[in-house]
Amino acid sequence: MAAVTLTNVVKRFGVYEVVHGADIDIADGEFVVFVGPSGCGKSTLLRMIAGLEDISGGKIAIGGKVVNDVEPADRGIAMVFQSYALYPHMTVEQNLSFGLRMNGNPKADTERRVKRAAEILRIDELMQRRPKQLSGGQRQRVAIGRAIVREPQVFLFDEPLSNLDAELRVQMRVEISRLHKELGVTMVYVTHDQTEAMTLADRIVVLKAGNVEQIGAPLDLYDDPANRFVAGFIGSPKMNFLGAKVVETSNSAAIIELVNHGGVKLHKPLREAFPAVGAEVVLGVRPEHFFEAGEGDCDIPVKADVAEHLGSVSYVYANAGPEELIVEREASRQRASGDHFTVSIKAERSLLFDKAGARIR
Amino acid sequence: MRTQNATAYRFLTPYLLIFAIFWIWPIISSFLISFQATRTVPWRFAPTFNWGRLIGDPAFYNALKNTLLILVIQVPVMISLAIVMAVLLNSPLLKARGLYRFAFFAPVVVGEVAYSAVFRLMFSLDFGIINKLLNSVGIPKVDWFSNVTPAMALIMIAVTWRWAGYNAIIILAGLQSIPEDVYEAATLDRVSRLRQFFHITLPLLKPVIVFCAVLSIIGTMQLFTEPFLITERGGPGGGTETLGLLLYRQGFRSLNFGYASAVAYTMAGLAIAITLVQLWLTRDPK
Numbered sequence: 001m002a003a004v005t006l007t008n009v010v011k012r013f014g015v016y017e018v019v020h021g022a023d024i025d026i027a028d029g030e031f032v033v034f035v036g037p038s039g040c041g042k043s044t045l046l047r048m049i050a051g052l053e054d055i056s057g058g059k060i061a062i063g064g065k066v067v068n069d070v071e072p073a074d075r076g077i078a079m080v081f082q083s084y085a086l087y088p089h090m091t092v093e094q095n096l097s098f099g100l101r102m103n104g105n106p107k108a109d110t111e112r113r114v115k116r117a118a119e120i121l122r123i124d125e126l127m128q129r130r131p132k133q134l135s136g137g138q139r140q141r142v143a144i145g146r147a148i149v150r151e152p153q154v155f156l157f158d159e160p161l162s163n164l165d166a167e168l169r170v171q172m173r174v175e176i177s178r179l180h181k182e183l184g185v186t187m188v189y190v191t192h193d194q195t196e197a198m199t200l201a202d203r204i205v206v207l208k209a210g211n212v213e214q215i216g217a218p219l220d221l222y223d224d225p226a227n228r229f230v231a232g233f234i235g236s237p238k239m240n241f242l243g244a245k246v247v248e249t250s251n252s253a254a255i256i257e258l259v260n261h262g263g264v265k266l267h268k269p270l271r272e273a274f275p276a277v278g279a280e281v282v283l284g285v286r287p288e289h290f291f292e293a294g295e296g297d298c299d300i301p302v303k304a305d306v307a308e309h310l311g312s313v314s315y316v317y318a319n320a321g322p323e324e325l326i327v328e329r330e331a332s333r334q335r336a337s338g339d340h341f342t343v344s345i346k347a348e349r350s351l352l353f354d355k356a357g358a359r360i361r
Numbered sequence: 362m363r364t365q366n367a368t369a370y371r372f373l374t375p376y377l378l379i380f381a382i383f384w385i386w387p388i389i390s391s392f393l394i395s396f397q398a399t400r401t402v403p404w405r406f407a408p409t410f411n412w413g414r415l416i417g418d419p420a421f422y423n424a425l426k427n428t429l430l431i432l433v434i435q436v437p438v439m440i441s442l443a444i445v446m447a448v449l450l451n452s453p454l455l456k457a458r459g460l461y462r463f464a465f466f467a468p469v470v471v472g473e474v475a476y477s478a479v480f481r482l483m484f485s486l487d488f489g490i491i492n493k494l495l496n497s498v499g500i501p502k503v504d505w506f507s508n509v510t511p512a513m514a515l516i517m518i519a520v521t522w523r524w525a526g527y528n529a530i531i532i533l534a535g536l537q538s539i540p541e542d543v544y545e546a547a548t549l550d551r552v553s554r555l556r557q558f559f560h561i562t563l564p565l566l567k568p569v570i571v572f573c574a575v576l577s578i579i580g581t582m583q584l585f586t587e588p589f590l591i592t593e594r595g596g597p598g599g600g601t602e603t604l605g606l607l608l609y610r611q612g613f614r615s616l617n618f619g620y621a622s623a624v625a626y627t628m629a630g631l632a633i634a635i636t637l638v639q640l641w642l643t644r645d646p647k
């Protein structure tokens with residue numbers, strides 16, 4: 001078991017810098033998820049930890065030891081690839097034992113480890129099959145099994161579930177979570193799926209274009225995002241962003257006007273920073289934080305455009321002036337297209353951002 | 362559906378007609394001819410005439426021996442070379458990959474006569490560059506054309522030169538279909554490059570290699586150009602005569618079509634038999 005520490009890690013491909021100095025501390029036994037949109041450098045970071053990519057700058061330490069110049073096989077890690085990367089010509093059993101056999105591991109120990117991995121993942125019956133004869137979910141288990149057999153200090157997963165269908169994805173998600181509890185080892189998991197991140201992680205690292213935007217526990221990111229990007233990325237459906245302007249400030253609050261909703265005003269208490277009067281700001285409200293008319297601190301009228309009824313909840317896509325808002329409603333309050341209704345915003349259930357996207361607290 | 366098929370076949374008719382006349386019919390006809398004495402007029406049916414002669418013909422055994430010898434040495438050497446070439450061609454370190462790919466493929470499209478003439482020049486006793494090079498490293502001149510062993514070696518070298526690149530390109534396609542992350546997984550499993558080659562690359566290339574080997578076996582069974590043009594009709598003294606050459610001599614020099622057909626069927630039969638044995642030996646364990 002080992003902690004993983006990234007200190008000012010930089011990655012360049014030729015002249016293109018794709019990771020700009022990442023500082024990430026992963027505690028021993030922690031489950032950390034790297035999340036971010038496509039191309040933000042998640043895989044690159046993971047592959048640098050694995051040793052499959054060189055580190056252009058900064059340091060990576062595993063278990064307190066800097067591994068910049070350590071061979072991948074000597075880093076005490078195991079990786080599960082998005083495409084599984086199973087050896088196609090070997091049976092499941094051979095896939096699991098290949099690395100150990102190639103390194104002259106005692107036969108009895110190899111057998112013990114393979115057996116244990118097969119039990120943990122419930123793939124005992126598949127041992128004599130080849131990857132071609134397995135379903136996607138079974139292949140994924142074998143790929144994880146191959147990692148378990150190495151008895152690594154750190155597990156690395158690169159979007160392991162993205163090739164599976166929705167139902168299987170939920171099932172495997174639970175299993176990976178169970179595996180983490182069972183083995184108690186450090187796990188670093190890459191995904192662009194925020195649900196996976198929220199459900200699996202002890203802590204989430206949100207990345208954007210090669211920069212670490214925020215690191216924190218899932219609910220901390222949800223409740224208290226550092227900026228507009230994180231606020232929009234964490235939570236599903238996405239947070240709504242309403243254009244606003246500061247009309248008055250005091251030493252404990254700002255009064256903002258929602259410019260696209262007929263000049264409705266909201267009294268927003270603030271603790272740290274006080275924007276200038278006249279500054280353009282953005283108010284973020286999650287779909288689940290719209291209240292019934294009159295229940296909140298300011299009301300805005302909207303017109304339902306499309307409603308998605310999921311059973312337990314409905315999402316109403318509503319037009320309000322030039323802005324489209326997503327409003328969550330309980331299923332009993334279904335609305336049809338064209339309905340006019342009013343939603344209410346509570347100051348403590350909304351977030352304020354400046355024009356550049358930084359949070360104003 | 363019916364009429365659609367009928368229309369399709371009507372469009373295919375010209376091709377099928379030509380195929381039948383120039384492919385199917387000769388195959389059937391030569392089979393029948395192999396059972397006829399064709400040196401008499403008119404030809405007469407004599408089932409054991411050609412086949413009986415074949416079984417006792419020292420010229421046939423000589424050609425068979427030469428062909429199989431070339432097959433057994435040249436094909437494995439060439440395929441191994443082609444695998445090495447393909448791996449080098451696939452290396453990310455290689456610059457100007459397109460140029461090499463072209464260079465490897467070029468021998469196949471060069472005219473046979475031109476290529477043979479160049480080989481004759483290169484290997485000529487007194488003026489050839491090969492002997493000059495051998496001399497310069499202290500090896501005495503080799504008379505490539507007057508002794509059987511060097512002449513056979515020359516044929517094998519020439520055939521290998523002409524087809525190794527072609528096979529390398531096919532194997533390269535196979536190499537490129539192996540996903541990179543399989544090698545990454547092996548690297549994480551602490552498997553060295555060399556062992557990755559033997560435990561991952563080779564097994565995954567097996568179907569492609571078998572395909573190349575089958576093509577090469579069929580090609581070598583019919584070997585004709587090199588012994589005809591480079592060692593001058595199987596010289597010295599029939600020392601490099603192959604089955605293909607024997608067939609040509611019997612059929613088109615002596616106009617003994619019956620015997621030539623029997624030789625042709627023997628070649629085809631052997632090619633099929635060797636290929637089947639090979640497929641059986643390299644079958645997937647199940």
Ligand SMILES: Nc1ncnc2c1ncn2[C@@H]1O[C@H](COP(=O)(O)OP(=O)(O)OP(=O)(O)O)[C@@H](O)[C@H]1O
Pocket residue numbers: 013016018036037038039040041042043044045192
């Ligand atoms: N070998 C490479 N050469 C050049 N650029 C690369 C290379 N690999 C990745 N990149 C670039 O680095 C950036 C980060 O890539 P990376 O694969 O880490 O993204 P990602 O976050 O994993 O995205 P995804 O969710 O699509 O997998 C991208 O802009 C990509 O184009």
Ligand SMILES: [Mg+2]
Pocket residue numbers: 042043044158159
């Ligand atoms: Mg990726």
